[in-house]
Amino acid sequence: MTEPAKPIIQIQNVSKRFGKVTAVDNVSLDINAGEFFVLLGPSGCGKTTLLRMIAGFELPTEGRILIDGQDMAGIPPNKRPVNMVFQSYAVFPHMSVADNVAYGLKIAGVKGGEVKDRVAEALELVKLGGFGERMPDQMSGGQRQRVALARSLVMRPKVLLLDEPLSALDAKLRAQMQFELSELQEKVGITFVTVTHDQDEALSMACRIGVINKGEVAQLATPSDLYEYPSNRFVADFVGSVNIFEGKLTLDEPDKAAVDCPGVGKIYLNHGVTGPHGADVWIALRPEKIYLHVPGEGKAVKAAAQDAPDGYNFARGKIKGMSYLGDITLFEIELDDGARIRVSRPNLSRHDQEDFTWDDRVSMHWRADSPVVLLG
Ligand code: ATP
Secondary structure: OOOOOOEEEEEEEEEEEEOOEEEEEEEEEEEEOOOEEEEEOOOOOOHHHHHHHHHOOOOOOEEEEEEOOEEOOOOOHHHOOEEEEOOOOOOOOOOOHHHHHHHHHHHOOOOHHHHHHHHHHHHHHOOOOOOOOOOHHHOOHHHHHHHHHHHHHOOOOOEEEEEOOOOOOOHHHHHHHHHHHHHHHHHHOOEEEEEEOOHHHHHHHOOEEEEEEOOEEEEEEOHHHHHHOOOOHHHHHHOOOOEEEEEEEEEEEOOEEEEEEOOOEEEEEOOOOOOOOOOEEEEEEOHHHOEEOOOOOHHHHHHHHHHOHHHEEEEEEEEEEEEEOOOEEEEEEEEOOOOEEEEEEEOOOOOHHHHOOOOOEEEEEEEOOOOEEEOO
16 A cells, blocks of 8 residues: 655645735645645746745745644744745856855855765766866856756755746756756655746646646646646646637436537537536547548548447538647648637658648547536
8 A cells, every 4th residue: 555645735725915916815735745746827826926935935914834744834934944946046156066055054054074975965966966166157057057956955955946947948958857857856855846837847747736827726636637637727728738619518427428519519428527417518628639530531430430429529620720840730620510629630750741731621530538528
């Protein structure tokens, strides 16, 4: 049996108001010891304020925050078992890398030999062993970010708070650092809490993600659950690309359901959704879950699926837009019933993008377990 997860941070009914602005609105969530937790949300949703309250730089207007079981009310930032890495990865430009990393230890009164060992260990951890004598301006952006990480890790906090840690890096370096951060977190076993508005970053690094919308937790889930089972329209739309159709629930049995979507038609599901009959609902359908038939293939696919008519959904339409993105091609298709649907298709061979052109009549299908029914 696996041990039950132990919360190291408990956020209990926390709100934060700045004058008339409610930045954080009655948030309750637990962050477990040793997990990589990401707070994800659009600009202004309150995620940084939440992180700053954990760090102690802001105080909750209501509610309380416990770290390792201890109520943080009245405990200043430097007395909390946390350390924060800032967005701008501020390193002191006039100090060598080693002196930058040693700075916090010296302030904390750690003595000579131990400082040297811990600095060397922290630099090794972030793959900067041997860089101690360099000055920050002799390093790349990615390396400076690692110095900032080493400066925090050297303090051996229970929790490392990272505020948009990769936002200053270019896309390629960011992708590499996402791997490195996850690897590092696993190696040191410290709880990482990161704030980002970048969904790819969140999905690739997190054990769990808390999606924040307008100061509230919109959903708390693992990356794959968040993507595959979004619980509301905000999350479905914010995390990944998605088609959202409004409709009415017209059939709801334990093993099947149907939603009538104007502009699309009836969308079948192979499971019940236990919603009120006739309820207004939304269907979320990811573009990559839709299979686009090459011209002439549609009839054969439909015939082959005759044995399981409830297992698939079929639709027809006309290609109104195509974007070749290298690994995939993204299609915008106007369905015969009028709605527009986005479909992505992997380019498995070099010539796949030549299979289609604008205004082609196409058919498509998707499995009955692909759509997600959203009640709100
Ligand atoms: P971003 O990604 O842009 O940093 P965020 O999700 O981190 O956004 P917060 O910085 O937490 O959002 O801000 C949430 C809300 O609180 C915003 O409306 C912001 O303007 C407001 N806010 C944050 N800090 C203060 C402050 N010190 N004084 C007044 N309003 C503030």
